[in-house]
Amino acid sequence: MHEYSIIDSLLQIVEQHAMERGAKRVVKIEIKVGELSGVEPELLKTAFEVFREGTLSESAELVIHHQPVVVECEECGFNGELGKRVYRCPNCNSPRIKIVDGEEMYLTSIELEIEEESQ
Secondary structure, eight states, X not given: OHHHHXXXXXXXXXXXXXXXXXXXXXXXXXXXXETTSOOOHHHHHHXXXXXXXXXXXXXXXXXXXXXXXXXXXXXXXXEEEOOXXXXXXXXXXXXXXXXXXXXXXXXXXXXXXXXXXXX
């Protein structure tokens, strides 16, 4: 289950950013998971529940945005979602397409609760 190592790494990055900014806690973590990333969102959620204990992210919400496969056709110039797993242009049926989104996983945002400085 590589989702455990992914969440472990993600939380290390989040914790580093939180500490650098003097955060009291992490409120929300948002990620984008591409359909072809090889990452299972449900397993990520399970791993997050395990690894967040004892961290600044312990009470954080994990928001996972699903990213469908987006292609660009080299024949007709179509740029859009692939829809189904048929790797041909949905517009002209050409096999000459390149994937432009949907293969990666990204950390898109972190919401932190920062302690206010007293004057």
